[in-house]
Amino acid sequence: MMIGKNAGTGSEMGKPSSNPRVKEGSDEALMAAIAHAGILITIVVPLIIWLIKKDESEYIGFQAKQALVYQIAITVLGFIASIVFFVLGIATLGFGFILYLLLIPAGLAAVIYGLYGACICYKGEDFRYIVIADML
Numbered sequence: 001m002m003i004g005k006n007a008g009t010g011s012e013m014g015k016p017s018s019n020p021r022v023k024e025g026s027d028e029a030l031m032a033a034i035a036h037a038g039i040l041i042t043i044v045v046p047l048i049i050w051l052i053k054k055d056e057s058e059y060i061g062f063q064a065k066q067a068l069v070y071q072i073a074i075t076v077l078g079f080i081a082s083i084v085f086f087v088l089g090i091a092t093l094g095f096g097f098i099l100y101l102l103l104i105p106a107g108l109a110a111v112i113y114g115l116y117g118a119c120i121c122y123k124g125e126d127f128r129y130i131v132i133a134d135m136l
Helices: 027-040 044-053 058-091 095-122
Strands: none
Touching: 027 044, 027 058, 027 095, 044 058, 058 095
16 A cells, blocks of 8 residues: 555545545544544644554554644744734734734634544545645
């Protein structure tokens, strides 16, 4: 079973591949879904799942690693955006603070995308984040 850059058809642009990797509702599918849904709790969830299950299941290992990298990237980008918006807020005498409102829909979109990944994984299908999956 190949998981990586050329891991099947239909997996471009964050779409799941057309071929299921594991049985729907199985323990593997559940653990992969929990790794993606961990975006609701903390970055530690996919890290723990990846550390514990990476040798047991290639599917869980890949999905948990993707979820971990995605959640770290979202956290770092949010932090950088906060700093930039703060500096702009000061530089524009307060008008730049309005940009902080952009963080709400951006954060919500990031959470929804992670939960979408959880749903796809729970079905037993291969979910791939748009940019991250090709880097792993």
